[in-house]
Amino acid sequence: METLDLISDAQTTEERFLRQIFVRDQMHEWSKNPLIMSRAEGVHYWDVHGKKYLDALSGIYVASVGHGNKRVIEAIKKQLDILCFSPPMHGTNPLAVQLANMLAEVAPDDLSTVKFECAGSEVTEAAIKLARQYHRLKGSPGKYKIISRYQSWHGSTLGALSASGLKSRKTVNEPMAPGFLHVFPPTCYRCPFGKSYPSCDITCATLVGDVIAMEDPATVAAIMVEPIGHTGGVIDPPEEYLKLLRKICDENNVLLIFDEIITGAGRTGQMFAAQTFGVTPDVLCTAKGLSGGYAPLSAMICKGSIADAFWGPVETNPGFVEGHTFEGNPISCAAGIAVLREILERDLLANTRTQGARLRQGFERLMAKYDVIGDLRGKGLFQAMEFVADRATKSRLPANPGFGVEVGRRALANGLLCRFDPHWIAFGPPLVSTAEQIDEMVAILERSIDEVLHK
Ligand SMILES: Cc1ncc(COP(=O)(O)O)c(C=O)c1O
Incomplete structure (x- = not known):
């Protein structure tokens, strides 16, 4: 726990330490498995435990030119x-x-x-x-x-x-x-x-x-x-x-x-x-x-x-x-x-169009594989998929916590940061992302969907 060790004193438990800050998530739930990022480079984050995450969300649509941009x-x-x-x-x-x-x-x-x-x-x-x-x-x-x-x-x-x-x-x-x-x-x-x-x-x-x-x-x-x-x-x-x-x-x-x-x-x-x-x-x-x-x-x-x-x-x-x-x-x-x-x-607009098309192809491949994906939306490097119980009726899956949340949590466990909601997940990777990185993001998402479907 590199960062926590640096700033908490020897007496302070991790739990007490985490009570000193309001987070955007539901705090009780979040504190069970708190995500505390320590450093970042390119399209990756590392948390305070040293775990590496592929950033398919640019933090939250922010890290447009990548982390650690010289x-x-x-x-x-x-x-x-x-x-x-x-x-x-x-x-x-x-x-x-x-x-x-x-x-x-x-x-x-x-x-x-x-x-x-x-x-x-x-x-x-x-x-x-x-x-x-x-x-x-x-x-x-x-x-x-x-x-x-x-x-x-x-x-x-x-x-x-x-x-x-x-x-x-x-x-x-x-x-x-x-x-x-x-x-x-x-x-x-x-x-x-x-x-x-x-x-x-x-x-x-x-x-x-x-x-x-x-x-x-x-x-x-x-x-x-x-x-x-x-x-x-x-x-x-x-x-x-x-x-x-x-x-x-x-x-x-x-x-x-x-x-x-x-x-x-x-x-x-x-x-x-x-x-x-x-x-x-x-x-x-x-x-x-x-x-x-x-x-x-x-x-x-x-x-x-x-x-x-x-x-x-x-x-x-x-x-x-x-x-x-x-x-x-x-x-x-x-x-x-x-x-x-x-x-x-660096003509990152062209890269965004190219990698956006690749991301869409990746999502389309997953849609062909999983009936649970009902719709794909978005443009460039801002793309989402909506999950449904039945494609024909578009009926929703149960909302608590929701398939999207389960997939998003699995993705985090698998080292991928994306935006998730009960019924959808979204990607917004850095505009500097390469084809290999986009493919890796889609692959981790695929594994995460698989794990939720077969849990
Ligand atoms: C579309 C949109 N508008 C406005 C805001 C508010 O921006 P901020 O959180 O920087 O105040 C956000 C934040 O997520 C947003 O997504």
Whole structure:
């Protein structure tokens, strides 16, 4: 137990030591077999017992350019000697300016004005505030409602949580903030309207227009969606869906916000899923893979035409009223610049497309072998499989703990880190993953499924 031994005193039992920290998992269950990572390199982690894990999840869709990336580490080391913190109330720093310009270059169309924060929750919440303040500045202060989707996750701060649609993470924290509405997501595999694609006419999108009409467009500020929803089982929309949302937003003077906290920074095989789907939002939020996990960093990128509204004279315009102490931190921005350079110069977008196709082939092979796999979804290196009791009826397997959880736990025991839920598992490997590593990830998953089926 290398790390624990270093920081616990001789009197402290492991159990007592573990009571000093809240973890994201159910704590009682977690403490029976606590996972404590000690170091990482490339696409591997090692825990404090020295056990090695293949990282098919980039930590949690974060380690985009792999662990221990020398270029990012060198960039951070260099910056540590120059400037670690600049005064956020008074200005910014050259690294933040440089990264903002790089993001404006790689983002589609007119997405050109950046607000940096540290976390995904901070930027999705900033986007909500931006939408409301934008309409206020444009003479429509009554436009404040935010429409988002059930089963979505936009973050754990109260505004981002209010926009989220995941009851398992919301109910205990209710009541939520007012002004948030939810619509059904494009879960084609289990259409909430009992329809089938394409004869459905994309009801899940057109209904959003109806909701705006019923609410009164004069009260709606923005629609916020993940281009590919994560929670809910990697909800990959039909190709018309985001285009229709774009049209509905344009018709109703409603801003379209993409939460690309996961899908940004190359994960779907283009820099942003906006490019993968060919739809440009008004505001794009990105985080996780943007710094590759080397420092906390997130960015909200909005259209220049929207940013223009914040440039009026001081008497009538306070600027964008939003900010956090660590925004645009020079160390984080140094990491972000180095990560973007890695993605662009090593053409990791092409690698993501190639390895994503290989991962899909691997999943397809498993689907041909195991009837328990009902559906495959996702794009690039963001792919999931849903488990079912019966493919024909799509009936679910018992939920407690759920086949997906059992497979995920077996995978961990077998040295593979992936995202698991009662009914699905997902992979989000580093964009630097090789063909051999993808094959190994699929092979360990195969063994884990086998073990659960034959236990
Ligand atoms: C799609 C999405 N949006 C927002 C967030 C919130 O990001 P953070 O945990 O960095 O606050 C997450 C985190 O998992 C996410 O997956």
